[in-house]
Amino acid sequence: DGGITQSPKYLFRKEGQNVTLSCEQNLNHDAMYWYRQDPGQGLRLIYYSQIVNDFQKGDIAEGYSVSREKKESFPLTVTSAQKNPTAFYLCASSEAYNEQFFGPGTRLTVL
Amino acid sequence: QKEVEQDPGPLSVPEGAIVSLNCTYSNSAFQYFMWYRQYSRKGPELLMYTYSSGNKEDGRFTAQVDKSSKYISLFIRDSQPSDSATYLCAMSRPQGAQKLVFGQGTRLTINP
Numbered sequence: 497d498g499g500i501t502q503s504p505k506y507l508f509r510k511e512g513q514n515v516t517l518s519c520e521q522n523l524n525h526d527a528m529y530w531y532r533q534d535p536g537q538g539l540r541l542i543y544y545s546q547i548v549n550d551f552q553k554g555d556i557a558e559g560y561s562v563s564r565e566k567k568e569s570f571p572l573t574v575t576s577a578q579k580n581p582t583a584f585y586l587c588a589s590s591e592a593y594n595e596q597f598f599g600p601g602t603r604l605t606v607l
Numbered sequence: 608q609k610e611v612e613q614d615p616g617p618l619s620v621p622e623g624a625i626v627s628l629n630c631t632y633s634n635s636a637f638q639y640f641m642w643y644r645q646y647s648r649k650g651p652e653l654l655m656y657t658y659s660s661g662n663k664e665d666g667r668f669t670a671q672v673d674k675s676s677k678y679i680s681l682f683i684r685d686s687q688p689s690d691s692a693t694y695l696c697a698m699s700r701p702q703g704a705q706k707l708v709f710g711q712g713t714r715l716t717i718n719p
Contacts, residue, residue, distance in 0.1 A: 500650075536615060538695060538709035539651075554706070586650055595641070596707060598650035 499523070500599035502587050507604045509574065509581060517572045517602045519587035528570035529588040529596060532556060539586060545570055574604065582606045610634050613696055613710030622719050626683040630696035630710045633677065637698040637708075640672050642681045645693045645712065654694075655681065686717045 500521045509515045521528065527546045531539040541554030545564040559578025564570055570589075574581045584603050588596040613630045620626055628642075639658055643651035655670040657663045663670045669682040679698075683690055696710040 502650075536711070538611075538613070538711045539697075539707075540709075541706060544706070584648075595653060595656055597653060598643075600650045601648070603648070 500587060500589055502599040502602050504602060507602055509604060509606050512576045514573055514575050517585055519570045519599060521568055521589045523589055525589035525591045527590045530572045531586045533584040533586060608633060610708050611710045614713055615711050617714040619716045619718060620686060622686060622688060622717055624686050626686050628681040628694050628713050630679050631677055632698060636700045638701050639699045640679050641697040642670055643695040645695060651695055688717045688719050691716045
């Protein structure tokens with residue numbers, strides 16, 4: 497059963513804490529992406545990776561970090577430098593260009 | 608001005624109606640156009656994908672692209688309560704084509 501999985505589904509962060517969101521895909525896609533979605537808004541690109549061991553900043557990368565050590569995995573760390581991290585985080589993947597397929601999302605809340 | 612503009616709604620129509628959802632854009636370099644459906648608290652699901660201008664039909668869904676007007680549409684025929692969701696348009700350029708630009712999303716409710 498091919499697809500994209502994200503964990504956890506819900507995550508709570510205390511002030512000053514780093515948290516890591518997991519994204520795994522078994523679609524054999526080269527490219528992976530992280531988006532942030534705020535209520536009533538579209539998706540904004542945080543980071544993307546076209547190949548293993550390479551990634552680029554998106555439009556709102558400040559306060560976030562990523563790694564791409566394996567083709568199937570693209571974890572996102574929300575650092576304490578991100579001042580307003582409460583949002584819905586979506587991971588996506590694609591083969592070559594364009595058609596991006598999304599995971600179920602992680603809802604992060606700051607306590 | 609945002610690169611992609613989409614009326615957030617909400618839009619409420621009776622079951623069986625034809626629904627028209629639209630986006631306008633400012634960047635003439637966009638060549639790939641997509642529509643995603645997103646149910647509450649779920650990830651977006653790709654509905655339609657088109658390249659350049661023209662129409663594409665898939666069941667009850669039709670996507671139209673008018674590049675001369677920088678305007679794209681999604682039509683839903685015989686709308687069903689299960690179509691109630693937020694619909695997001697997205698588009699990208701050939702160069703750096705993996706960077707999708709999304710509209711704000713339109714919240715649609717189909718009333719039985």
